[in-house]
Amino acid sequence: MANRRPSMEHKGNQQRRRNRTRAVVTGFFLFIGVVAVLESPLTRVRSLTVSGNTSISEQDIIKSAQLSPGMSLWQVNGAAVQHRVTRAEPLIQSVSVHTDYMTGVVTLQVHEKHVVALYEDGGQFYELLQDGTVLGKTSSAAGFPWPIVTAAASGSVVAGQKAPNSDIPMLCEQLSRMPASFLTTVSEIQLDAFGNATLYFDNGFAARSQVQSLVKNIPTIDTAVQYFSSKGYQPGLVDVSGGPPYEYTPFHDEGSSG
CATH class of the missing domain: 3.40.50.10960 (Rossmann fold)
Incomplete structure (x- = not known):
């Protein structure tokens, strides 16, 4: 009986080490997976569209928004886009930003002043x-x-x-x-x-x-x-x-x- 307890403790330690190793390996592959998803072409802006504009060209609005095809979809911040566009274009009252993560299409809905x-x-x-x-x-x-x-x-x-x-x-x-x-x-x-x-x-x-x-x-x-x-x-x-x-x-x- 005296030799049994150390054996059980040894096995418990081994199990804990295996669990830690498994967690580290799992975390590593999860990290790699997240990086792969973030850098994947599927999470890139594939096209930009503008609607609601009558006085200002689509090109000027996109330029003011500082958006471009190929950038990460996760970099598209609606509040920042509205701030940049309304600051650059006094005729624009507000901008609503919709990001379709399935298609990679970013749509800017513009509301102009008149x-x-x-x-x-x-x-x-x-x-x-x-x-x-x-x-x-x-x-x-x-x-x-x-x-x-x-x-x-x-x-x-x-x-x-x-x-x-x-x-x-x-x-x-x-x-x-x-x-x-x-x-x-x-x-x-x-x-x-x-x-x-x-x-x-x-x-x-x-x-x-x-x-x-x-x-x-x-x-x-x-x-x-x-x-x-x-x-x-x-x-x-x-x-x-x-x-x-x-x-x-x-x-x-x-x-x-x-």
Whole structure:
């Protein structure tokens, strides 16, 4: 009995060594397998596609995303791609990235900003995007489908940055939500120093509203302007910035033609 116990302990030690060896060998081959999978052509980007873009070419977007066929699929980071593209392309609002690991296809779904108005400053015209960013200078306001925006207080206009008046980004956001059928009837928008916007229509009438309430007030503006126009009133200003009854002032009483 005295010799049996060491023998059992010896066998136990041998079994533990075999288990450790087996674990090391298994881990090694698993590591080799993972490396083989990561480096396999099956885990490489085989093609890149872009959808949703209208103003910017597919090649420019892919270049800004810093993606290329042959790179590892595991290197495709959606958040990093969006950051790179939106930083390089001011017209792009966001980018959704979808990676198909079975086919190696990476798809970039682009959501572009769009021009909603022209900003007039010192006789120069600048295109405004829906978030209030100045896209760039344009040679003339003639022939463009967007209203011209002027502001009471402004500063230096810099392409790629928000327009200098603090109310313009909110105005642009409101314009981006307006029905095209309404917006095409607006020729000019004047912003005052109190957060009000005066919209001048092609029919000669105008309407004043708080900037943040423009979209909400469209039905009221439409109804009021149509009412005064249908009753034979001469063009004037309808103020819907307060509650009803809404004030109407003909332009000749203000000494202004609008």
